[in-house]
Amino acid sequence: xxxxxxxxxLASAPFLAQVIRILSQDRIAAASTGLLFLAFPYVVDWSSxxxxxxxxxxxxxxxxxxxxxxxxxxxxxxxxxxxxxAAIYTRKSYALAAPLATFAWxxxxxxxxxxxxxxxxxxxxxxxxxxxKVLTRGGFFFNIVSGNVNEFDIDRLGQWxxxxxxxxxxxxxxxxxxxxxxxxxxKSCPLIARYLVxxxxxx
Numbered sequence: 417x418x419x420x421x422x423x424x425x426l427a428s429a430p431f432l433a434q435v436i437r438i439l440s441q442d443r444i445a446a447a448s449t450g451l452l453f454l455a456f457p458y459v460v461d462w463s464s465x466x467x468x469x470x471x472x473x474x475x476x477x478x479x480x481x482x483x484x485x486x487x488x489x490x491x492x493x494x495x496x497x498x499x500x501x502a503a504i505y506t507r508k509s510y511a512l513a514a515p516l517a518t519f520a521w522x523x524x525x526x527x528x529x530x531x532x533x534x535x536x537x538x539x540x541x542x543x544x545x546x547x548x549k550v551l552t553r554g555g556f557f558f559n560i561v562s563g564n565v566n567e568f569d570i571d572r573l574g575q576w577x578x579x580x581x582x583x584x585x586x587x588x589x590x591x592x593x594x595x596x597x598x599x600x601x602x603k604s605c606p607l608i609a610r611y612l613v614x615x616x617x618x619x
């Protein structure tokens with residue numbers, strides 16, 4: 417499992433880099449994104465743990481890349497939906513940020529395809545849920561949902577967010593500056609801004 421986690425960490429970096437390259441047409445920005453991801457303290461620490469976080473991240477970033485690489489290709493929409501559904505079933509918190517980010521970005525470019533993507537992700541996820549619940553006689557729902565509900569703790573969230581100020585203060589300032597800019601001037605904002613929800617979902 418540790419080898420899988422490390423491999424998924426290494427796979428996420430080029431996916432993120434390619435997403436930025438396509439959105440910005442800037443190879444330096446793309447390379448910086450991939451390298452910063454691999455140098456991020458939390459990524460370094462968690463990549464060596466036998467946890468599902470990095471595999472889920474790899475699947476979701478692969479879905480983002482599959483979608484924006486060639487918007488006109490229908491099969492890429494299906495591939496994106498399947499990858500996002502796989503990310504959801506790898507770690508359930510990925511049911512929010514990645515699907516929301518892809519939907520918001522696609523809505524700006526093609527609303528019909530955005531609705532189609534939402535229907536695909538929701539349909540596949542719901543179908544798998546029903547199948548697994550029936551086959552396990554409710555065991556899947558109990559172990560994944562009922563028996564794994566974590567109470568939201570605003571104090572713990574504050575501690576995690578406060579902890580980010582030490583290793584990455586510059587990135588936090590740049591991220592805040594990015595989000596404060598007029599949204600209409602940033603083509604990538606619908607995608608990136610929504611995906612920033614993901615770190616909050618992990619807490």
